[in-house]
Structures are given as structure tokens and as C-alpha cells.
Amino acid sequence: MALCVFIITKGVLCPAKTVAGRRLACSFLLALLRSKALHAASRQLAEMVDYVEAAAADATAAADATAAAAGPAANHYVQLYAISCLPALVYDVIAFSILTPQTYAGEVPQLRGLCAELVAALEDSRALEHTARAIIRQACNPFSFRASMSKVAVTATIAYSSLCDLHDRWSIPRGGADDKALAARLRAVASGPCVQHAVRCFGLATLCAVDGGSAYGLPGELLAVLPSGRGSDSVWATAGGVFGAATGPLMTTVRMLQLGDPAPPGRRGALALALRVGWLAVTQTAGQADGGGGGGGSGASGTGGASPLAAVVPPRDVFRLAAEALEAAWRYLSLPRAVAPAASGAAVAEAAGWWRLAAAVVDRAVPCSAADDKRLRPAWLGARLAEAWRLLLPDCDVLCLPAEPPPTIAAALDGGLLRCLELLMRRAGRAPQGPEAAVLQGLLGRVRRFQSLRSYLAPLLAYGEPRQAAALVATLRKLLRMADSRAPGAEDRAPTPNSDDDIFPAIVADVLTTVEEQEAAHAAPAHELPSPASQQLLRLLSCAACEWLPELSQSLSQTLSSGGAASPGRLSALLPWLPLLAGRCGVQHYAGADASPHRGDACGEASGDGEAMGDGGWRALLLAEVGAVPLLGASLRAMPRLAELPPESRLPLLRSLVAACCAVAAVARGRHWNAAAATADRPEQQGTGDAAAAAVRQGFLEGTAVQAPAAASAAAAPSGIAAAGTPAAPPLPWQPGLLREAATGLRSCGDQGMAAQAEALVAYLELGGDGACEPPWYAPPPPGPLVSALPPPNEARRLLPGRCANPSCANLEGDSEADLTLKACAGCGAVGYCCRPCQTAHWRAGHKGACVRPGGEGSR
Structure with a gap:
């Protein structure tokens, strides 16, 4: 009877290619499910299994030849039921429910009703549970037909895989309450103990055949009967499986692990199984025995040899299998759900193993991803990594990080997240349309929905290996250098806030705003020594500022000078840094006056006599490397474009622009605000110094420009420029009219104080703006606790790995900047290059004149 129902069902479903045919088939399936056919078939199958087991026991006990002869016949009917009636019927109904909505979206309500009837029938009849029990019990029965059992297992595996597809169909994020309730019921059906046990047996049989690893106590006779992935491709092809003989059971195993409960085999058993499948997929790409070592190191089987897997898993399935295994393993980690202080060493080790597998999947499996796989793409993996990464964030600011990393961060760093991130960036830079770029886009897109990127990168930079963290900073500079600062057609669009055209400038902008925002948040200096993690961060x-600000400035200057539209987001990230750098040009006076234990060491006062003005390189960074003067000139010329922004976006940019102009003008003219402080510190000039310092402070607080007294200007300023006998500096190349427009815009927005500073600077520029006239005394905001604690450029750059001597180097070969090998210059041997093109470019750029031959003779 059941076989007849199956044949009729096949006949109804196969020709359903029209709307009318599909509706007829759907109505028939609804009637079939409501007829309790699954209930009857389940009862009959359970009774047959009980009869066969009883007959086998009686035959063994009594050595009854008649009972023994009846065993194979009974087993044949049991296997026929298991092959033809239950799994295949369930598979056909599920396949019909999944495929139809892709073409006929209007039938979704009817198909939702069909799915609900199917779930109700599976819940009441427990058909899948009875089938799984029958398969496992018959696999261990000596009367079973081995060939039939292989087909039974394959058919059941395909049915379980289709059950996962149906769950995915109704658990989409945009689904309604009814869809989510249906998905939850499907999860419960898939969580049955017999179903989960059968699926894991099928997966273990394949695993053991491929990698020769542990069976975790599974009986050998069961492994011998179940399909192992070798020589069973024809069975899978006949059964209609989407995947191959090895991929199918493994894929179904890890997908069902995501739906089922952890027991049995328990949380750790499920985790070990998922990690083992993941490492097995990763070793597919290795093509040699070294891949097996990775699995052992991650807590997998520990058995080597990638060559057997390479023969049975198609390369197109590698990424999907590895990604599904990674998702299944994440579900069974205990660390993300544990309270951080109570996390055990075992939980941290498990999480580190997961991150190690994630890094290997990015490194080896992502390049194998198929572009036409609509279900699982590299961007999905990026979003999954972002979800995991989100749990790593400590709730601390830069100056108050704990000395030891939280367990989640320790696990991620031990698993190689920092190096994995740099690998993704370098490969995305080399191939912007490649799969690694898709992973990075998915990761960063999801991250920016949760929080800013700086919240994610800061813990890695603070607690990671310093050289590796500095290599990431250097890689981002190269990516900035390669990124186009505007998208095609950007000059024809009005600028919008935070419209970054490339992911790498977006990363840089987010990280740079960390210092700006936290500087504003710290009202008072910290009087405790920062932890080692805070000091490293x-x-x-500081290293990031030295690396990124010049590249960002050059990109913006070129874009603005050519009449293009610069991103307001990048301007907002860069302009506030200019007053901060200007304040650091005289920070030694603050460091000397403040007894905070972290200041003197962190600021690195006067690293050497050869450093410019004894400031550790801050002035050179601001004026020479960042090129603040031409950058601000180009920004002022972009005022008409800024006027197109809405007021809430235009006002912060105007404030930043005017504040930067005032601060840079003070430093560039050599009349730094610390001149007044230096005069006030000299007892012999207390009379004029106190008045000058008070005037400067009052002028800054009130937002007005204060003219410096002659006595104060005659004092030796820290900038090193004497008042007399020094050639006049060239005038600032800024157009006063543009600054006047900025002042008008500020007044219209209600900022009278900043408008007054802009107008005072306009008056100075109209007088000539050079050393022949007295500049107004501006007081750039004194550096706060965070900026004062930043080490100077000359000290921060020591963290960077060996650098190519070509200043325009954009070589992204290899997976880390720390891995680049430098070859010494054949002429002087004093500098090194990462590649021949860099050496040629540097030679033409000027090294030809500076290169000194070994004999001591230069070419100059």
C-alpha cells in the first residue's frame, strides 16, 4: 500500500510544470498528508523493525534455520519501506515546497499551508524518527543487504538535507511571525535524537573513510555498511543528490548540527565533529599532507593526509562545506556565552580553535568559492565573522584598557584574527573584484551596522603582537595609496555626509576619529600610569597618524585641486587632526608642567638634537608630510561645494576648517602659542610674559584674536625663529575672501566665536600674511590627556617592520607587510627594496644622486 502511494505521488509531482498543475499537485499533497498516510506508514515500519529484531534474536538463540531464512525477506521489506515510502516521500514534498516559490511567488501562502501540514504530520507520526531508527538498527543487522542499505542511507541523507533547505526557506530575516514559527517547528522536527544520530553516523562513516580518523566509539560493523564516500557516487547520482558522495553526508551533517540539540553526543562532541569537517574541507585546497596538521592543531581528528579528500570533494564544494562547518562549530562554543571572568582555559582554547579554522577558511577555502552559488557567498562569511567579532569588544577607553586581554580577545588573537584581517585587506587590494574583497565588504558592512570600525580594531591593536599590528597599519597606508579618492561621476553629485567611496578610507576615517572623540571625552588628565595595552594602543x-594622515591629505588635496568632490566623511576625519598636531608642536611645556607619570615617557620629549625643534617630529609631520598649508588652501577653495551640505553637516566642517587654519597659521608663522608660556616661565620676563599668556588664554576662550605685544614677540619662541635677523616667511597662500565666506557661514549658523577668529585671520592675510607683519595670537587648544600621551612620530615609527625605501611603494604581495623580504641596494647597501620596480622608481625619484658606492664615491 505504501509503495503504491509513493508511485502515485511521484506521478503527480513530476509533470507539475504549469500553474494549474502545481496547484493540483499541492492539493493532492495536502489531501495525502491529511489522510494520515505518514502515520500509518510509520506504525507499519516500527512493527516491521520490531518483528525483524525479534526474529533475529529467536534465530540466534535457537539456531532455527527457518527463522534465519525468513530474516532476509523481512529485511527486504523494511528496507523497501525505508527507501521508497518515508524519506523519499518527505523529500518530494519538501522539494516541491521549496522550488515552487522561486518561480511562482503568488503561491507562497498555499505552500506555507502545505509546509505547515507536512510539519504537523511529521510531528504527529514521528516518521523521520522511525525511519532513522530503522536504518541504524538494520545497518547493524547481519541479514541486511549492503547495497540496499547504501541506497537507504543516501536517500535519507538527501531528505534530511532538503529538510535543512526548507528550514532556511522559512527562516529568512524578513519573514513574518508565521514564517518564524514554522521554522522553529522544523528545527524541532530535525532535532529528534534518532534523526540526529543517523545523520552523524552517515557523516562519521565518510570522515573515517577519508581521513582515517577516530570513529568516536561508533561500531565498526556499522561503518562497514554505511556509504563511505568512496565508490558510492553512482548511488548518489541515482538518488538525485546535489552534492557528491563525500560532500553530501558531510554537508548534511554540519547543517543538521546547526538545527539539532547538542546531546547526544554533547556540546563538545558536536564541536569536535564540526571542526573536523571544517579542517577536512580546508585540506582539500592544500593538495599535500601538511593540511592534516592544521586539523590536529585545532582539536580535530589529528589525522593527516589531504590527498584522499582531494579525490572525492569537488573544489566548487569546498568553500560551502567549510563555511557551513564553521557556522555549526560556532553554535557549540561556550566562550561567547560565558561571563568573561568565569571563562575557563578550555573554553578559550576552543574559541581559539574556531578562529584558527576561520583564518584557514579565509586563506584557503574562500579562493575556491563559486561565484554562481546563490545560497552561500563569500559576503555571508564576512557577515558571520562580524557577528563573532562583535562579542570581542571591551567596554574601555584608550587610556583605561585592562592589562590582560579579555578571554574572547585572547582567543581571537591566538587564532590569528589580526593576521587574517591583514590577509583579507591585501588580497582585496590586489583583486578588488575577488572573493576576499566580497568577504571584507560583508564583514565591514555588518560591522558598521553595529558600531564603528575603531571599536573593533582597537582591541586587536592593543593586545595583538606589536609587529603584526604595525604591519596592519602599514598595509592600510598602501591601500589608501591605491584607493581612488572619488567614484566615477562623483564630481557631478552633491556631497553627502560620510559618503566614503572605498572601504579602506572608511576604515582609516573611523579609526582616526577615535582620538578626536575620546580627546573631547577626557576632561581631566589621567594620573595613573596607563596599562601596557593602553601604551601599545x-x-x-600615533603610528597610524604618521602613516595615514599624509596619504589621506595627499588624496584629498589632489581631488580638491582638480575640482573634484571630496568626501565630507574624510574631511571630517582629517581636519580635526590638524589642531591636535599643532598643539603637539609645543607639548614639551605641558609635559614639563604636568607631573602625570605617563606623560614624560609617552611624549618622548626631544628624542635627539637632530629632531626638528626637539618636538619628536610633530612639526615636520604637520607641515611637511601632511602638507597642512596646501591642504587647507584646497579645502577653502572647496567652500562652494560645502555650502551644498545641510546645516547640521556644514557647521562641523566649517568649524573644523577654521580651527585648523588658525592653528596651522600659528605654527607655520613660527608664532606658536607656547611662546607666551615660555615667556611666562622666565623670571626675568614675568612682567610681560604673564600679560601675554593671560591675553592669549583670554583671546582663545572668548574666540577672539589677540595682538601679541612687542615684548612677547621679541622673546625667543620654541619654534626656533628669532624675531630679528630671520628672513620673512613666505605668505600663507590662502584666499582671504574664502575665509570671509566661512566666517559668514559660521555666523549664519550661530557660531560667533569661531567666526571672529576667521575674520581676524582674514585681516592678517590681507596685511600680507608673512613675517613682515605681526600675526594675531592664536591659542590652538592645548593637547588633552590622550593626545599628550601619544608618542612622537620618531618613536612611533620604530614599531613598523622593515620598510621599503621607495616612499611610493604599493606592493601588496604576500599576506602581511611583516613578511616582505627586502633586498639591499646594490649601490650603497644602506637601503632596501621589496621588489625591482620599487628600486627603479626610487632611483629615478632621486636615490641616484644620493647613492654612495661601496668605495665611498657617490654619483652626485
């Missing part, structure tokens, strides 16, 4: 933030 400060060094890397």
Missing part, C-alpha cells in the same frame, strides 16, 4: 595610534 597609543603607540599604534
Whole structure:
């Protein structure tokens, strides 16, 4: 009877290619499910299994030849039921429910009703549970037909895989309450103990055949009967499986692990199984025995040899299998759900193993991803990594990081997240349309929905290996250098806030705003010595400023000078840094006056006599490397474009622009605000110094420009420029009219104080703006605790790995900047290059005149 129902069902479903035919088939399936056919078939199958087991026991006990002869016949009917009636019927109904909505979206309500009837029938009849029990019990029965059992297992595996597809169909994020309730019921059906046990047996049989690893106690006779992935491709092809003989059971195993409960085999058993499948997929790409070592190191089987897997898993399935295994393993980690202080060493080790597998999937499996795989693409993996990464964030600011990393961060760093991130960036830079770029886009897109990128990168920079963290900073500079600062057609669009055209400038902009925002948040200096993690993060933030600000400035200057539209987001990230750098040009006076234990060491006062003005390189960074003067000139010329922004976006940019102009003008003219402080510190000039310092402070607080007294200007300023006998500096190349427009815009927005500073600077520029006239005394905001704690450029750059001597180097070969091998210059041997093109470019750029031959003779 059941076989007849199956044949009729096949006949109804196969020709359903029209709307009318599909509706007829759907109505028939609804009637079939409501007829309790699954209930009857389940009862009959359970009774047959009980009868066969009883007959086998009686035959063994009594050595009854008649009972023994009846065993194979009974087994044949049991296997026929298991092959033809239950799994195949369930598979056909599920396949019909999944495929139809892709073409006929209007039938979704009817198909939702069909799916609900199917789930109700599976819940009441427990058909899948009875089938799984029958398969496992018959696999261990000596009367079973081995060939039939292989087909039974394959058919059941395909049915379970289709059950996962149906769950995915109704668990989409945009689904309604009814869809989510249906997905939850499907998850419960898939969580049955017999179903989960059968699926894991099928997966283990394949695993053991491929990698020769542990069976975790599974009986050998069961492994011998179940399909192992070798020589069973024809069975899978006949059964209609989407995947190959090895991929199918493994894929179904890890997908069902995502739906099922952890017991049995328990949380750790499920985790070990998922990680083992993931490492097995990764070793597919290795093509040699070294891949097996990775699995052992991650807590997998520990058995080597990638060559067997390479023969049975198609390369197009590698990424999907590895990604599904990674997702299944994440579900069974205990660390993300544990309270951080209570996390055990075992939980941290498990999480580190997961991150190690994730890094290997990015490194080896992502390049194998198929572009036409609509279900699982590299961008999905990026979003999954972002979800995991989101749990790593400590709730601390830069100056108050704990000395030891939280367990989640320790696990991620031990698993190689920092190096994995740099690998993704370098490969995305080399191939912007490649799969790694898709992973990075998915990761960063999801990250920016949760929080800013700086919240994610800061813990890695603070607690990661310093050289590796500095290599990431250097890689981002090269990516900035390669990124186009505007998208095609950007000059024809009105600028919008935070419209970054490339992911790498977006990363840089987010990280740079860390210092700006936290500087504003710290009202008072910290009087405790920062932890080693905070000190490392400060060094890397200073290093990032030295690396990124010049590239960002050059890109913006070129774009603005050519009449293009610069991103307001990049301007907002760069302009506030200019007053901060200007304040650091005289920070030694603050460091000397403040007894905070972290200041003197962190600021690196006067690293050497050869450093410019004894400031550690801050002035050179601001004026020479960043090129603040031409950058501000180009920004002022972009005022008409800024006027197109809405007021809430235009006002912060105008404030930043005017504040930067005032601060840079003070430093560039050599009349730094610390001149007044230096005069006030000299007892012999207390009379004029106190008045000058008070005037400067009052002028800054009130937002007005204060003319410096002659006595104060005659004092030796820290800039090193004497009042007399020094050639006049060239005038600032800024157009006063543009600054006047900025002042008008500020007044219209209600900022009278900043408008007054802009107008005072306009008056100075109209007088000539050079050393022949007295500049107004501006007081750039004194550096706060965070900026004061940043090490100077000369110290911060020591963190960077060996650098190519070509200043325009954009070589992204290899997976880390720290891995680049430099070859010494054949002429002088004093500098090194990462590649021949860099050596040629540097030679033409000027090294030809500076290169000194070994004999001591230069070419100059």
C-alpha cells in the first residue's frame, strides 16, 4: 500500500510544470498528508523493525534455520519501506515546497499551508524518527543487504538535507511571525535524537573513510555498511543528490548540527565533529599532507593526509562545506556565552580553535568559492565573522584598557584574527573584484551596522603582537595609496555626509576619529600610569597618524585641486587632526608642567638634537608630510561645494576648517602659542610674559584674536625663529575672501566665536600674511590627556617592520607587510627594496644622486 502511494505521488509531482498543475499537485499533497498516510506508514515500519529484531534474536538463540531464512525477506521489506515510502516521500514534498516559490511567488501562502501540514504530520507520526531508527538498527543487522542499505542511507541523507533547505526557506530575516514559527517547528522536527544520530553516523562513516580518523566509539560493523564516500557516487547520482558522495553526508551533517540539540553526543562532541569537517574541507585546497596538521592543531581528528579528500570533494564544494562547518562549530562554543571572568582555559582554547579554522577558511577555502552559488557567498562569511567579532569588544577607553586581554580577545588573537584581517585587506587590494574583497565588504558592512570600525580594531591593536599590528597599519597606508579618492561621476553629485567611496578610507576615517572623540571625552588628565595595552594602543595610534594622515591629505588635496568632490566623511576625519598636531608642536611645556607619570615617557620629549625643534617630529609631520598649508588652501577653495551640505553637516566642517587654519597659521608663522608660556616661565620676563599668556588664554576662550605685544614677540619662541635677523616667511597662500565666506557661514549658523577668529585671520592675510607683519595670537587648544600621551612620530615609527625605501611603494604581495623580504641596494647597501620596480622608481625619484658606492664615491 505504501509503495503504491509513493508511485502515485511521484506521478503527480513530476509533470507539475504549469500553474494549474502545481496547484493540483499541492492539493493532492495536502489531501495525502491529511489522510494520515505518514502515520500509518510509520506504525507499519516500527512493527516491521520490531518483528525483524525479534526474529533475529529467536534465530540466534535457537539456531532455527527457518527463522534465519525468513530474516532476509523481512529485511527486504523494511528496507523497501525505508527507501521508497518515508524519506523519499518527505523529500518530494519538501522539494516541491521549496522550488515552487522561486518561480511562482503568488503561491507562497498555499505552500506555507502545505509546509505547515507536512510539519504537523511529521510531528504527529514521528516518521523521520522511525525511519532513522530503522536504518541504524538494520545497518547493524547481519541479514541486511549492503547495497540496499547504501541506497537507504543516501536517500535519507538527501531528505534530511532538503529538510535543512526548507528550514532556511522559512527562516529568512524578513519573514513574518508565521514564517518564524514554522521554522522553529522544523528545527524541532530535525532535532529528534534518532534523526540526529543517523545523520552523524552517515557523516562519521565518510570522515573515517577519508581521513582515517577516530570513529568516536561508533561500531565498526556499522561503518562497514554505511556509504563511505568512496565508490558510492553512482548511488548518489541515482538518488538525485546535489552534492557528491563525500560532500553530501558531510554537508548534511554540519547543517543538521546547526538545527539539532547538542546531546547526544554533547556540546563538545558536536564541536569536535564540526571542526573536523571544517579542517577536512580546508585540506582539500592544500593538495599535500601538511593540511592534516592544521586539523590536529585545532582539536580535530589529528589525522593527516589531504590527498584522499582531494579525490572525492569537488573544489566548487569546498568553500560551502567549510563555511557551513564553521557556522555549526560556532553554535557549540561556550566562550561567547560565558561571563568573561568565569571563562575557563578550555573554553578559550576552543574559541581559539574556531578562529584558527576561520583564518584557514579565509586563506584557503574562500579562493575556491563559486561565484554562481546563490545560497552561500563569500559576503555571508564576512557577515558571520562580524557577528563573532562583535562579542570581542571591551567596554574601555584608550587610556583605561585592562592589562590582560579579555578571554574572547585572547582567543581571537591566538587564532590569528589580526593576521587574517591583514590577509583579507591585501588580497582585496590586489583583486578588488575577488572573493576576499566580497568577504571584507560583508564583514565591514555588518560591522558598521553595529558600531564603528575603531571599536573593533582597537582591541586587536592593543593586545595583538606589536609587529603584526604595525604591519596592519602599514598595509592600510598602501591601500589608501591605491584607493581612488572619488567614484566615477562623483564630481557631478552633491556631497553627502560620510559618503566614503572605498572601504579602506572608511576604515582609516573611523579609526582616526577615535582620538578626536575620546580627546573631547577626557576632561581631566589621567594620573595613573596607563596599562601596557593602553601604551601599545597609543603607540599604534600615533603610528597610524604618521602613516595615514599624509596619504589621506595627499588624496584629498589632489581631488580638491582638480575640482573634484571630496568626501565630507574624510574631511571630517582629517581636519580635526590638524589642531591636535599643532598643539603637539609645543607639548614639551605641558609635559614639563604636568607631573602625570605617563606623560614624560609617552611624549618622548626631544628624542635627539637632530629632531626638528626637539618636538619628536610633530612639526615636520604637520607641515611637511601632511602638507597642512596646501591642504587647507584646497579645502577653502572647496567652500562652494560645502555650502551644498545641510546645516547640521556644514557647521562641523566649517568649524573644523577654521580651527585648523588658525592653528596651522600659528605654527607655520613660527608664532606658536607656547611662546607666551615660555615667556611666562622666565623670571626675568614675568612682567610681560604673564600679560601675554593671560591675553592669549583670554583671546582663545572668548574666540577672539589677540595682538601679541612687542615684548612677547621679541622673546625667543620654541619654534626656533628669532624675531630679528630671520628672513620673512613666505605668505600663507590662502584666499582671504574664502575665509570671509566661512566666517559668514559660521555666523549664519550661530557660531560667533569661531567666526571672529576667521575674520581676524582674514585681516592678517590681507596685511600680507608673512613675517613682515605681526600675526594675531592664536591659542590652538592645548593637547588633552590622550593626545599628550601619544608618542612622537620618531618613536612611533620604530614599531613598523622593515620598510621599503621607495616612499611610493604599493606592493601588496604576500599576506602581511611583516613578511616582505627586502633586498639591499646594490649601490650603497644602506637601503632596501621589496621588489625591482620599487628600486627603479626610487632611483629615478632621486636615490641616484644620493647613492654612495661601496668605495665611498657617490654619483652626485
